[in-house]
Amino acid sequence: MPSGRFILRYRGAGQAPEGDVDRIRAVPGAEVVDQSARMLLVEGPVDPLKALVDSMPEWIMTTERMVPLPDARPKIRRGPREE
Numbered sequence: 001m002p003s004g005r006f007i008l009r010y011r012g013a014g015q016a017p018e019g020d021v022d023r024i025r026a027v028p029g030a031e032v033v034d035q036s037a038r039m040l041l042v043e044g045p046v047d048p049l050k051a052l053v054d055s056m057p058e059w060i061m062t063t064e065r066m067v068p069l070p071d072a073r074p075k076i077r078r079g080p081r082e083e
Contacts, residue, residue, distance in 0.1 A: 003029065005064040006049060008040040012058035016040070020056055027052060 008024060010016035015037045025032055030044025041064065042049060053061040 003043070003045045005033065005041065005043045006046070007062050007064055008042055008053060009060050010038045010058060011060060020059065023052060
């Protein structure tokens with residue numbers, strides 16, 4: 001079964017309900033990597049997580065995407081002038 005890292009976001013009012021968070025933690029093979037008041041970063045199998053999130057209308061699930069940071073070190077664009 002394919003797995004990955006997913007961001008689960010609670011769209012309701014206030015903080016995510018503890019009961020919902022407990023249900024997410026109970027998915028076999030899933031691990032909550034990080035948590036804030038309204039979001040969870042979860043690593044685990046896609047199908048059981050998707051099925052659970054689909055049954056909880058105030059939650060959405062997106063695949064974690066990594067965006068590389070640009071190299072901030074200055075670069076020499078061309079060599080010194082020859083005389």
